Amino acid sequence: MGRRRHHGFTNSDQEQEASGTLTRGLGKGEIPEIIKGDVLLATSPTVKRSFSRSFSMRRAPTLNPRAALRNLGQDEANKRGEVIQVIMEERPSDVDISSIVGPSRVDTYPNKQTLQSTLSRQATAQVFYPQPNWKPFPMRWPYLTFLILLSIGLAIAQEMLYQKSTGAPLLKFEGAAGIDPLYYFVIRFVPTIITVTFGVLWQNTDVEVKRLEAFYQLSKKGGALAAESINIDYITQFSFMIPFRALHRKHYAVAVSSVTTLLAISLVPTLGAAVFQLNPDRQARIDDPEREKTITINATISRALTLVLFAIAILGCFLVYQLNTRRTGLLADVKGIAGLASMAVVSHIMMDFKDMDTAKPKDIHHKLKHRRYVLRNSSLAPDDSTPVTTQESDRYKDAHLPENPHPLMMRKEGYIPFMVGILLFIGFIPTFLFTGASVLTEKAPWVVTALAVCIKMSWGSIDTAIRMMEPYYLLSRRHAPARTLTLDYTAMSLAVRPLRALFNRHWMVFLVGWGSIMAEGLTIFVTSLATVEGREFLKTVRGEGSHTHAQSPRMPRDGGDDDDQDLFNVGLSGSETVKSFVVSLAITVFILVYMCAVATTVFARRRHPFLPRQPNTIASVLAFMHQSKMLYDFVGTAKFSNDRMTGHLEGLGKTYGLGWFDGRDGQTHCGIDEEELTGSYKHGIDYSMGNKPWSTEWQTF
Template sequence: MNLVSDNNAHLQTVKQATPQYTKSDSLKSSSATNEYFSDYASDAASQKSNSKGYETPPSRISTPLVQHHPADSEMTLPARPGVTQPAPLNIRQPQTVRLLSSFDEMSPPTPGVDDTPYVRFAIEQLTRDEDVFGRGRDSAYPAQPAQYSPAAAPVFAEDSVETLTPSPPPPSPPQQPASPLAPQIQRKPVPQEVMIPVDLSKDLRKRLGFVPLPLRLPILALYLLLCLLMIAALIFSLIFAGTNNALFDYDGNATPRYFVFQYLPQLLGILLILWLFVIEAAVYRSLPYYSMGASHRSSWVLQDMRILPANYVLPDLTFFRNREPLLGITFLVFWFANFTVPLLATLYQTQWITNDGPARFRWTAFRGVGWTLVAMYILLCLGLFYCAVRFRRRNSNLLWDPCSLADLICLFRRSNVGSDFEQSEVSPDPDAQVPPRNLSLGFFTTSERPEAFHGVGEEYAPIKRLSFRPEKPKESPHPNESGDVEAQRLSYGSAFARNLHSPFIRYRWTPWFLRDSAVLAWIIAALLLTIAFLVVSFVHRAVQNGFDPQISSVTDSSGFSPANFLYSFVPTLLGMFLFLAWQPIDMYYRAVQPFRNLSQPTGATARHSLLLSYPAYGHLRVVTRALINRDYKVACVTFISILSLFIPVLAGGVFTAVLFSSDNKVRMVASMPGYYALCVLVTIYALSYLLIWPTKKRYLPHNINTIASLLSWLYASPLLGEVALQHVETKAELVERLTGSKATPVALTGDRDSDEKGRRARRAVRRLEQGGGVRYAFGIFTGRDGKEHLGIDRLQRPGSREMLVGLTSQ
């Protein structure tokens, strides 16, 4: 049959260009560069070229002008009997070949003539370019390597006429085993870029060595001084009470002296606990980076080391697993320090004194509890001393305190571990997916770029490009059945894409104690227990009139009274449980608030998202900063945490054994001012569980306890390639670059016009930030590899579409 009509009998030469890969989708971010685009085909080609030598295809495929006899030419089609010969071929300048759009353009077949040789010849000519350039765009199977010899290649002579004479059909190329990763083009391999550590000079060494403020030696020394003062006060009380027939006379349960002996000790103790929480938080967020030093190198810093505190109701024993046994013992001592508050509540008791003047009740100190507290505070001082040694300046390679998402971006923007996190943003446990790496923190350079930069990376390891390994196309069980070629071409990312756009994956994780069933259980339990507590307290004036302690209330010579000890230690212990149980809730709301702000449809500014660092602050500072930033729920939850610390303080000192002379009986009587305050605090605490139900914007795909879990939402983000975040040397400079305003006031220059212009510029920047400015979001964005990812990026970049933030209505 004829392949070309008589009116279109001109052959157009194919314009050959250098083989290249093209992408059809235009979701590429404006900040994406060729550095991050790669393909496994080119990688495989580079590997094959290392073993077989280097072959580069010509930039233009030319045809040798070899003249053949018309009868012997291999570029002649077999002539059909009774078919009119076509017009002579007119070779024009190279143009794009127009393929037949439908079978209607083809000449009708000749009856009785076998078309197989002609069909084979036409298919071979049509697929010849694909053999040269590689696999066709819509091919469902891998292309065969091009194997052509000059003798078998078709010859096109310019301005010549080819006569169509019968000849045997051209032989088909030998079959090669199909391989989806087999290279079709041999290219010279690109030299791998390797991260090389920089030998620290005196100037570079001076820039390193940052220690977070709570772990600095002067701050720890101040805390140690307070602990030593507590030890001194305890020893003085124990010695003085044993040699002077107690301390002071008892003058009632609503006096200043009663406050000093029954409320002040545990109040001082719990304030030290609050300060200890700040120190623990600094240790948690700093330990992974200190473990990247030369003397404390660990391969699991990203996956196993927590960055959020967890040493509250139960002790955190993960330090032993992370090969930090001394730090594990230190945190075990820190956890036992929580028991100092109940013990301080039982330290001072009333004792009936008869050998020092008239018989009367006097305040005395319980020697057994007192010496136990002295030993616990000494252990606490030793733990603090170890923290000062472990986190001293020379062990630090930090430039500033890494406590926010922006700090994480600066540390990992040029790291070579990004490829380890591919598709981890939708994984339920990214820590288990990331392989171990022997990482270090400091100044690096690369084999291709001479400038030095500060960051985290694996020494002498290549910087891998972001790429996704395409899955091998599955063979259809019915070979004769036609399939969706385009669907097969894109099937490798279909499961990952479905997970990205799945609301179930996006809103999958929250801590177990904040899941719907758990929060409902907390609310029911808190309300029922509060109602029972109030009923028992005020029915028949049981607390005010006193009740039988059921055990002996006599204070012995050592200052121990069973009744006073029981009704002081147990209520304080229950109050400490309520206080410690609220701390993980408070810490979760602090840590998740940046993601909550980023999950708004309009995104959030850097000051309210990337720069937020509530977990690093103390309780009072969190409340203040949250109110300024209008994060009212965080301020409310942290304020409840502050209020809850007074529950163990009041519960430990509200009951006292009193002798009623009317019936000569001892009853446990409550100090009513303190008891009323305790009832109010317990009611507020119980009702606060109604406020902790997290909304959808506080749900995440997985946990945020480790560096790896946070990097899973940043590894493909164009934020890692932001030019504005290059060569940042201080935290103040980072804040200035992200917010567009300086952290310090503008200094007056003496020039009125210049100062006025500076003020106007500063006000314009603030208005820009308040009115929108650069906004960031948590959602689906186009990553540095040109593919969709779930994570953090600018809400919209020039030349790209806006991020998909909300998958469902909020």
């Protein structure tokens, strides 16, 4: 079918936009300030490097005058934060303009003749763009150095515990009721709390590395292919596939960060929970409850944990090197739809997304695979100076992006397996606690922790989907406030997200975010159940165990409140009391039931698609607003901070929505724009097909 056009335009802007020309400041580019090279040489002092930049790799100074001038030009652009154009050499001219640029260059530079003889006599000019290097704190060297030292410290501490355990047990006791509560807490919970927190700290870095990798690629000299930058998604992809995809694209920082984080959030808590060994074995403890018990360190698991921690430290060093030998190209954080819009209005990049309103990721990939893009002065732009070769365009055959417009965990294909997994785990708990299957946790205590880690990672997929989709869900409901455009939950840490969502009254994000925190706690409490013999608990409750009264001689025989109180303090055959066992079991079941309830709520309320495609790449988001009239409001905002951008948009007094609207070219488009829109988006229905039939070229049918 041919392209639908209006046969008459209401204003000249629409006519220009329809012909492919951006209007009212869009795509006008930047006018650099012109500086003569000799003036720059005379006035530019030596640029001192900051403490943090001293860790960056930099080439040694060169004696080449032209190269020295290029270095000065780049330093001057960085210092000003503006685009400058440096005139390398003036062609002889009959017009004397030396008075415009300052004093005589001969007096200023005695070696001017030497410089002129070295450089080409033909005038050359070079444009220099500032090269900012903003990074979020989890990507800066102090934070990463702390994580590396923490990894080494934990490895050393683990080895010291093992060496101490070989000489004498870490703890000796006859019954759990006789253990000091503080010491019990340290032994049972602190190691797991440390390993779980360790994983969360690495996760903070991993999320930021994946989120900003596209900007790193765009800021490289010569830019990057679309498939390597604006059309990549590392946030919503399956965690175990990310390192392979990153290596295929030579995104080594993402590969290293992903592997490091996977080790930190999966292996470290699993091994950390299994490293403590309760002696004697379960059957011996059941046969003789009064027998002395000890807690030691398992040699094999301890050495494995130490090696993993040292491996994480080494990978962390590689990550520091990767992140400090390249620039992000960012002046500040890029948050939300507004952040991308402000970066895309300076150049004509929006013209590359023509007719992509409802395009699938595969179609976007095939259309953009012949394009290269750069990040210059906080602005996204096509790079037409370096053509894309056939070999480069065919390098990535597959877009690797999901074609379904709805995230997997918000569809039945993801919800049902997740719920089945949760319910099976809930059923597994009483199985390994109260039946003969407890031998499994005796032989492999790490199994329970590993299953809890799998549930936590699955829940993370739900959390990621909700965080990514929330601004677009609000826009799909129409008349969303301006701050929705600057809302970005993907850039918030684990602890901040639920609080910010609660403050914003985004209840679904709050519930899921709180569930993510509880999922970390699930690992802690499930681990404490692995060494409990549930059948002993049942006997104790029924008063059948011979050890019950032996450990609580003051327990009255006539029942009552005192009887119940003393019952909670009775020790079981392991390192748990009745009270600690009941509390751990209750919290574990509560967390799992909470996950079931929230996941069901998410599926019930958000299972229907409300977007043509997932907004998981820069290209996908830009395609939603390439013809939006609201882009006029973003002209000149490329260097705004998030707070300033929010204030700027709120000052306009506009509301925004996602749906069908009349674009700047007068045609009907689907995407994000200021209200009033012409219609809401209904998945599978093309509003433009039934709207304005008089503007359709019927002769093409």
